[in-house]
Amino acid sequence: MTALDHTHDVNAHSWLESANAAGADFPIQNLPFSVFRRRGTQQAFRGGVAIGDQVVDLAALAATPALEGAALQAARAAAQPALNDFFALGPAAWRALRHALFALLKDGAAPGQLALLRDCLVPQREAEHSVPARIGDYTDFYTSLDHALNCTRLLLAEGDVTPNFRWLPIAYHGRASTIGVSGQTFRRPMGQVMPPGAKAPLYQACARMDYELELGIWIGQGNAAGEPIAMAQAEQHVFGICLLNDWSARDIQVWEMAPLGPFLAKNFATTISPWIVTMDALAPYRTAWPRPATDPQPLDYLDSPANREAGAIDIRLEVWLESQRARQEGRGPARLSSTSFRHQYWSVAQMVAHHTMGGCALNPGDLLGSGTISGPGPGEAGALLELASAGRNPVPLGDGDERGFLEDGDAVLLRGWCEKPGAARIGFGESRGTVLAALR
Template sequence: MSLINETHDINLTSWVASANDAQCDFPIQNLPFAEVRRKNSNEAFRGAVAIGDQVIDLAKVNELGIFSGDAQTAVASASNPTLNEFMGLGEQYWSALRLALSKALREGSAHQDQLAQALISQTEIEFALPCRIGDYTDFYTSIYHATAVGSLFRPDNPLLPNYKWVPIGYHGRSSSIGVSGQQFHRPKGQTKAPDAEVPSFGPCKRLDYELELGIYLGKGNELGDAIAIENAEKHVFGFCVFNDWSARDLQAWEYQPLGPFLAKNFASTVSPWIVTTEALAPYRTSWTRDESDPQPLEYLESTANRDQGAFDIQMDVKIQTQKMRDEGYNPTQVSKSSFKHSYWTVAQMVTHHTVNGCNFMPGDMLGSGTQSGPTHEEAGSLLELSRGGKEKITLSNGEQRSFLEDGDNVIMRGWCEKEGFARIGFGSVESTILPAK
């Protein structure tokens, strides 16, 4: 479990002036990773770290040779067109590079003149997926979301009896995961209206977003070897904001008995930056289970998980329609929630996933499941906000939505803030819906 250290000190400032803005997503206390290149270029993508409104080109840092030991090994592997090799090195190397970058970017660093050569403005870059996502598993960790959705589909039995015992998940489709800026066509599939005798085929009419976190795995485990909960977070490289799009009408028809299929495989979108688990150490919080609920089985239980297994990561969702863009309206915030409400922790997800010997590979991703809070305003999907399509939300220009329409742009953000520590952000994940083909 990552602990607070000198890299989290609120008093640290950087010679990159924009990183010292209190509302900046990327202060020196953050240092998230991505894959970038200059826009409209034929350059190879390479690893980069965000600092203020700039990025540090890690391939250039590697060429400069200013680091040594584990930090130099790490920066060399992070210079590649994907971060998988770096992620597979493990937390000793992740931490060494974080500390080396923190020291080199601090006000008064002897490396300022050299590192300045590696700076690129964020306005000049484009992103690729930060790593090759070999496998992707989506969990269902918000009991508030599970109960709200269950009440729509199964009003007499909204929360199935296994939910409070098992971290529920399903294996998703990694090939359709794209980075922020992804555009996709409205999906098609079979649906069945309540008053219809047979299903019909056509474009989805109830397209929805899901406000989630993506959890990137780092160092893997051998096939057959379970990861104990005490060691689970050693395998977690970091986090992103994740929009796991859903076709609700397709899902309603197809999900029994094996769960969603076409309703979830057409697109998922990640924010470009991976905020490391170490960067999130100050924003940990205790994880609790209501005394009236079943307590976790022994393999999902630990003192450390109880004390600091949850993360208070704030998230919000905004919508901007095509008409709003045309008329100059800013996006409208429709929801805000926090990952601290999750019924299961990241460590429990990792441990349960591997308890039967399933092996992880560097770059594999877990979805947290839709993160809804205890109030209606904290719902992480339109399905909940519209109460199954029965109500509409009103946007700033007067337009209304129960579900998403063509041209809608959905923007999700994440950030952490706590008294005595710097605010850090995840950046945003945005995507626009195109008409069905």
């Protein structure tokens, strides 16, 4: 686990005033990465780091004398149109660049350095983003016990999860080609569905469109095929975390899942936030990873003292829905639910260790989905399927509007942040995606 250092100092401030605003997502203690360019230009995409309401252009910064040594090497790698080469450099390089940026952006920086940095800033309102890395492979996990129980009990009130759920982090291999960055729009998918009582399936547009509140886990350094990553080293292979919406066509999913699991119901769109919050930035928000004594305890390869002590991360999460009607009437989005990633039954380290234990090679830029994040209390469900009881109890949106499942024109917004006394609040920005009508 990452140790706390001077970059986590709650009293540190930036010379850029917008970074010091109360409730801001991007203070100097955060410094998340993305890939961006100025909107409306044909500039090459390049790596950037958020600070307040600005983006540090790493291509511009790498061309100045402000950096040297490992930090300069890291900035040059991160200045590319994708962050894969930067990810591959590993934790020492990631930390060198973080520390150098912190020094350059901190209040009291040398006047000459301050002038260099100001010339490398781009207002966030003028930036457009791309998926931050070339994603070779995408794996989606299923690791929230609360979510799994909620879904199971929609069918059987006293039902339980499958026996393997409490023994291993379940996952399936997803589709990387339809992963898009916040602002993504996509058409409601067509597919086969089996109506209740029917003798043959129908080919039609999805009628039960849903979202799933997840986090995306970006792999930094990979591992060689046949060489599993041990729990003790797992988080050294993780660069950082973003927001992720795993859109789901529930009626298509129910019909196709037996016997091999999700396919077309999950491969039409996945929306991520542009900013990757580093594991270093998340260090103040580590918390104990609990496992009830009455539950099976992890096998040795999925267990470690460090994971039990601080394997969970208290990332607060919210889901908001903006209907087309709300947009037309100038109303804001309605909040549907809120929860925390600390409730997840399996940790980030366990996902990585299990993914590789059979010999699978992870590569820089691979993306893991955490699985839907639901908490134990009312209003903590991470999918509309749970909140609306499979459409039987629609969720009110205000002004008489309600949703059992998503309608055309609906935009779903995921938001995330970490906050506690004695630590700086850090945010993840936003993941926003919009459902369009099917192309029939």
